[in-house]
Amino acid sequence: MSGAWTPFLEFLFLRRALVGSAILATSMAPLGTLLILRRMSLVGDAMAHAVLPGAVAGFLLAGLSVWAMALGGFVAAIVVALLAALISRRTREYEESSFAALYLIALATGVAGVAATGGRVDLTHLLFGSVLAVDADGLVLAAVVATCTWCGLALLYRPLVLATLQESFFDGTHVAMLVQVAFTTLVVMNLVAGFQVLGTLMAVGLLILPAAAARHWATRLEALLGLSATIGLAAAVAGLMLSFQADLPSGPSIVLCAGLAYLLSVIASALRAHARRLDG
């Protein structure tokens, strides 16, 4: 095991990527738990795809600056979130296909934008992340976003749970809407902070997979939040090791590890259900 840690001791860029993705994993996973419970996984996916054209626009305007690309990604994802909200309000029955349409449009715009940069931006890095990409600014961004997320979740926790359980509790007030806006903003901030190490296509992985895996083990909401963060953290560390050892992009490596945790959880859960049926 100590051999696996050696590269992290040796290379500064790996340590940066490790710290960055570990911070994000502990902030994204609990957020993802609530995202799933609020049935917003698809919206999360659409918003993640929107980060790409936004980041490219930021690059075209201000060059290779983390802050410019993050701001561009943030604005684009918020636009998609607003469009998604508008669509789900107007056309309830076509919600799912509308979200799919949104993320296809966002992805196509982003790829076209990358082509417009004339090869100055590496599409693979943007889509799938790169351990080399995490600089000091990227770490600060991750830390700021994670701190905002933890504080925001603490503040939002009770109204968020209530609004998720029974939205009608807040009928006639603006509480449910304010909670939704604040929550969506936190999700977008995390997706934006995640695009360096995870890539825009994979950022949503640390949001959804650890939370989906944890749902097979935890029965209490508090446990679910804690367990999803733990699974996310483990996936981030294991994924970075895999990325370095197998020379894979960091985003897919981390998502593969989270995906493995998810699949094992599904199998364990199916085996438990089977054993219960045999007992009963």
Added chain:
Amino acid sequence: MSAPVAEVAASVALESIHVRRGAVLALEDVTGEFAAGSLTALVGPNGAGKSTLLETLTGRLQPVRGRVRCPVPRPEIAYLPQLARIDLRVPVTVADFVALGDWCRVGALRGIPERLRQATVEALHQTGLEALAARRLAELSAGQLQRARFAQLLMRSPRLMLLDEPFAGMDEETTTRLVALIRGWHRGGLTLVVVLHDRELARELCPRTLLLDRRVLAWGPTEATIAHHRWRHVA
């Protein structure tokens, strides 16, 4: 039985309201008053606009014409929608669910005060759910879940209570318990509107009845309303 006592009873007046639901005009020219401290059965066939009227009273829907005169601030209106509108995937315990009813006064960050803990225990006791406090909502039967929702209502001190088909699909024991709770609230001075499908229950429980079919067909003392309009049993 300790019921929340309204400090000032609330009356709600509807002045010729028209309410749209999507493309459909769900309520047309509805005029009348829920008097302070009254207990009114809201009855009518499916699609008559009963739920629409409750959602208009909560402020979720706005009339396209006419006006609702409701002097009650929103936190003092308690609304119990139909059972289907609750998401059981959220893994919270019955006790937490009930305690959340008082969220407005506890706020977002403070710890749970002792007063709230005791009130939760009392609400669980009144609804016969003490033994199920640590269970998750998803593990409850429909009747137990409805009792948990009533326990959550007990945690609030509303002045106006709007209940949408609270007895639909409930067994006799649960119905008896819930009826007793509603009677307690009525005695405590709350203004209550209850959507019902059962004529006998309306007779037994509610002094007044509003018979609705997009428009007001009758609105007055229950016996007179039912007799006058030969309201058919639609449950």
